[in-house]
Amino acid sequence: MKLVIVEDQTMLRELLVMACIRAIPTADVSAAANATDGLALCRERQPAVVLLDVVLPDGDGLRLVPDVRAAVPHVRVITLSSHTDEYTLYRAQSAGVNGFVDKNGQTLDILQEAITAVMAGQTYACSVVKEVRARVRADPMAFSKVLSDREMELLGFFGRGWSNEEVAARAGLSPRTARNHRQNIMTKLGLGSTPQLIRYALEKGFTRVGE
Known part of the structure; x- marks a missing residue:
């Protein structure tokens, strides 16, 4: 079975390679340090499984x-x-990934379980992912239930503390439209001020995109 690992941290990348070989001795493992090389490697190797870091240098x-x-x-x-915040997990689910492994809360030994699960056609979710998703399901005001995709994108900009004019320039909107979006987002989320909006965006992980 061919595996491709896309991870920018050299030491972790090498540890992941060794862990995969230990977990699946017959595995043919290749690795890349960035998105560009990772995609090229996938095209060349045609792997059965890709282990993909969320934050890459390019x-x-x-x-x-x-x-x-x-x-x-x-x-x-x-x-x-x-990162196991709600927006990162929402984006992972929307992207259709087959599994999610928490770097902070799990050991390398979990890779065999994750790889075995996805190869069997199952979706693998670590315990913290299950906890976050359960919390979201129980929250009628969860952003995924009340905001549109466009509003989620704009929330990431507002969460950085950008003015309506700055958001408008970045998103191709008029300042008035940006202001209206800001107010609509705050209303839908039950937030009463811009500081609350910024804090919400930070806590939920909206400002991580594009870091």
Whole structure:
């Protein structure tokens, strides 16, 4: 079985390679340090499984998923991340990844369980992911239930403390439209001020995209 690992941290990347070989002795493991090389490696190697870091030096790992699937239609993608906030998990689920492994809360030994699960056609979610998703399901005001995709995108800009004019310039809107979006987002989320909006965006992980 061929595996591709896309992870920018050298030591962790080497540890992941060794862990995969230990877990699956017959595995043919290749690794890349960035999104560009990772996609090229996927096209060349046609792996069964890709272990994909979310934060890469030349791009967002979750935005790479459609390109990986286009290159390798039947590939299983397992996301690796130290971020388990609600928006990162929402984006991972929306991207259609097959598994999510928490870098901070799990050991390398969990890789065999995750790889075995996704190869069996199952979705693998670590315990913290299950906890966050359960909390979201129980929250009628969860952003995924009340905001549109466009509003989620704009929330990431507002969460950085940008003015209406700055958001308008970035998003291709008029300042008035940006202001209206800000107010609509705050109303839908039950937030009463811009500081509350910024704090919400930070806590939920909206400002991580594009870091």
